[in-house]
Amino acid sequence: MTAAISRTHWDSPWLGFAVRRAGRLLVSLWVLITAAFLMIHVIPGDPVRAALGPSASVQLVEARRAALGLNDPLWLQYLNYLGDLLTLDMRSSMVSGLPVAQVIGDRLPATLELAGYAAALAFAVAIPLGAGMAVLTRGGRRRPAELGFTATSAVLAVVPEFLLAVGLIYVFGVRLAWLPVAGRDGFDSYILPVLALMIAPGAVLARIMRVEMLAVFEADHVRTARAKRLPQWLITLRHVLPNALTATVTVGGLLLGALVAGTVLVENVFAWPGLGSTIVQSILAKDYPVVQGVVLVYGLGVLLINLAVDVLLAVLDPRSTIRES
Structure with a gap:
């Protein structure tokens, strides 16, 4: 036994x-x-x-x-x-003579804050927006709203982060003078760089969420739930939303990896004191130990994001091939 x-x-x-x-x-x-x-x-x-x-x-x-x-x-x-x-010894900078681990430790929190806020905002906006559009446009209803959503999200999804950053700076920093355009000092300084990072992945996630929910609405188990005359809100929350989240989380993991890389450009546009601006400065100064250390940190971040997404998918869908294969 x-x-x-x-x-x-x-x-x-x-x-x-x-x-x-x-x-x-x-x-x-x-x-x-x-x-x-x-x-x-x-x-x-x-x-x-x-x-x-x-x-x-x-x-x-x-x-x-x-x-x-x-x-x-x-x-x-x-x-x-x-x-x-x-032993966490990454040698020393050729330029400043400081330990590379110290350089990374000083700059990493700023990058983590920027990427973390952008990712959280992207998911917080995209999931309810995509789900809401799926409910509103299901069955070919509200055609103008569907066309407006798909066209707008398609355009935003393909605009590079640095172009979004420049556009946001011009509108809200130069023309309207509402927000600061450089540095990391106070709540206002976070708004533009976070928006520049989250708009494109948020648009992609919203499109994926809508498409997946529309597909799940036509699934057999959802039809069975309708036949039992369950309330529509209960069908959406219990049977549609959890199944649609699986594909959204998968794509979201890939987008988060790209978002981490996107911080390099956005940080340089906004003079953000993080790893993105550090690696560019180190490349220009040919400070290779610092470049090696920052590359390792960025790569490790992408690997950990992929691992977290795999675990989350296994939890959301225990019958998936992630656990059975």
């Missing part, structure tokens, strides 16, 4: 799901770390000379190369790099 209980425990779909996702996360993380390590080696020329400039002495260049371990064999550099990451 004990053996049967143990076998049942090991055959749990949740355990298999956890093992698969953990293995996939580790492999993806290894690929990310390896790519970040190789970044400094695929750059033409001497990265240290490029960072220090042509006027730097040979002795200074050689000392910096030795400090970075660039004179060691490639395999030894890779092992040392992995060992440093295990």
